[in-house]
Amino acid sequence: MAKDRTKDMTAGSPMRLILGFSIPLLFGSLFQQFYSVVDTVIVGRFLGMNALAGVGATGSVNFMIVGFCMGVCGGFAIPVAHKFGARDYSGMRQVIANCVWLSAGFALVITVAVCLLCRNILMWMNTPEDIFADAYIYILIIFMGIPASFLYNILSGIIRSMGDSKTPLAFLTLSSFLNIGLDLLCILVFRMGVAGAAVATVVSQLVSGLLCLLYMMKKFEILHISKEEWRVNPGHMKMLCGMGIPMGLQYSITAIGSVILQTAVNGLGSLAVASVTTASKVSMFFCCPFDAMGATMATYGGQNVGAKKLDRVGEGLRSCTLLGASYAVIAFVVMYFFGDDLAALFVDEAGGRMLADARTFLVINSAFFIPLALVNIVRFLIQGMGFSAFAILAGVFEMAARTLAGLVLVPKLGFIGACFASPLAWVAADLFLIPAYLHVKHKLQRLFEGT
Numbered sequence: 001m002a003k004d005r006t007k008d009m010t011a012g013s014p015m016r017l018i019l020g021f022s023i024p025l026l027f028g029s030l031f032q033q034f035y036s037v038v039d040t041v042i043v044g045r046f047l048g049m050n051a052l053a054g055v056g057a058t059g060s061v062n063f064m065i066v067g068f069c070m071g072v073c074g075g076f077a078i079p080v081a082h083k084f085g086a087r088d089y090s091g092m093r094q095v096i097a098n099c100v101w102l103s104a105g106f107a108l109v110i111t112v113a114v115c116l117l118c119r120n121i122l123m124w125m126n127t128p129e130d131i132f133a134d135a136y137i138y139i140l141i142i143f144m145g146i147p148a149s150f151l152y153n154i155l156s157g158i159i160r161s162m163g164d165s166k167t168p169l170a171f172l173t174l175s176s177f178l179n180i181g182l183d184l185l186c187i188l189v190f191r192m193g194v195a196g197a198a199v200a201t202v203v204s205q206l207v208s209g210l211l212c213l214l215y216m217m218k219k220f221e222i223l224h225i226s227k228e229e230w231r232v233n234p235g236h237m238k239m240l241c242g243m244g245i246p247m248g249l250q251y252s253i254t255a256i257g258s259v260i261l262q263t264a265v266n267g268l269g270s271l272a273v274a275s276v277t278t279a280s281k282v283s284m285f286f287c288c289p290f291d292a293m294g295a296t297m298a299t300y301g302g303q304n305v306g307a308k309k310l311d312r313v314g315e316g317l318r319s320c321t322l323l324g325a326s327y328a329v330i331a332f333v334v335m336y337f338f339g340d341d342l343a344a345l346f347v348d349e350a351g352g353r354m355l356a357d358a359r360t361f362l363v364i365n366s367a368f369f370i371p372l373a374l375v376n377i378v379r380f381l382i383q384g385m386g387f388s389a390f391a392i393l394a395g396v397f398e399m400a401a402r403t404l405a406g407l408v409l410v411p412k413l414g415f416i417g418a419c420f421a422s423p424l425a426w427v428a429a430d431l432f433l434i435p436a437y438l439h440v441k442h443k444l445q446r447l448f449e450g451t
Helices: 014-046 049-056 059-085 089-124 129-144 146-161 167-189 194-219 234-266 270-286 288-306 310-344 352-366 369-384 389-413 415-419 421-449
Strands: none
Touching: 014 049, 014 167, 014 194, 014 270, 014 288, 014 310, 049 129, 049 194, 049 270, 059 089, 059 129, 059 146, 059 234, 059 288, 059 369, 089 129, 089 146, 089 234, 129 194, 129 270, 146 167, 146 194, 146 288, 167 194, 234 270, 234 369, 234 389, 234 415, 234 421, 270 288, 270 310, 270 352, 270 415, 288 310, 288 369, 310 352, 310 369, 310 421, 352 415, 352 421, 369 389, 369 421, 389 415, 389 421, 415 421
């Protein structure tokens, strides 16, 4: 039965549970990156470097807006994990019902606002004139697909909160192959240019969301919501907003620094934009394990806090940190020896300068993957423990670091300054997150001792 797909993470070996839960999430994250990576490869190879730079120029603003939506959905899923860990299934269904109402409202308002403003945003970012048209049409279509992003992310987050990380992976895998086919169809057959890549991404994500919805309706008896449970509950909505909005702001505040950095990179010209775009896509692909570890620790922390098992939270943190550090070393070795070969996958005709710059970016970033692992693991663990507001403060540290890079390092050092922007942001966030985790754990210990 589908009910058996739920997983209780409050008992058993933390290392085994984290590995078992994170591996499907890893593949899910990899396939999710295919939405972005396949777009980039096909655009670069069939439409040229200017089109590639046009898509890349939207990366930071895309992260700022769509990242906010993903963060909100992730925050909404945390109370679901708490209710599941406490075995309060009726309360869990009430929370889910209010998630649906809030998600619909957020999706509508955000979509209308950003579609009206996206041209102005690209102008404020000093987007080069020769890539402006491609950048605008691409990001406009992506923004029009925000409801599809909300649909998939909220439903997959709910399913994962109950310990099932495999079902969303299956649907995302299917939609990823659909995305590849639609990319080729829209770009090579229908000659839609970069608009075709954006349409393929939105349609594919919509399909994965609809599949999650149909599966939940037909297979998860524990999620059959009664008419009374569908009622709007102001208390639940306040709790959900208290979790979701801080997590969304975490992404957006972090992305403000990325937007400032992207503006500085845009000032270096189309070649620099294309180099950063290509290297960023490769780096994001290699960062998927860190994303999976973070999502795992959010569910792990949420369930164990719901069950009042703080000792297991610390054990899980140690186990996941060991996994993250081990992978970080492997990733650096691969980047060092094969960075230019990986970058060459994205373009048909590329000058040696572009590939050399892309490799430099990859090597410098991967040298700081251990701090990145800690950012994901500790931040999402804190969020899962119910302290989403700390995510905003961590995002402020990242924003400040990237802003410093955009305003100081890039003007003084050029492309090398852009390479050190993310590593500087990760270290800055860790300097806040590690003490924050110790504070949160101590606060919960006192709370649980008093109950």
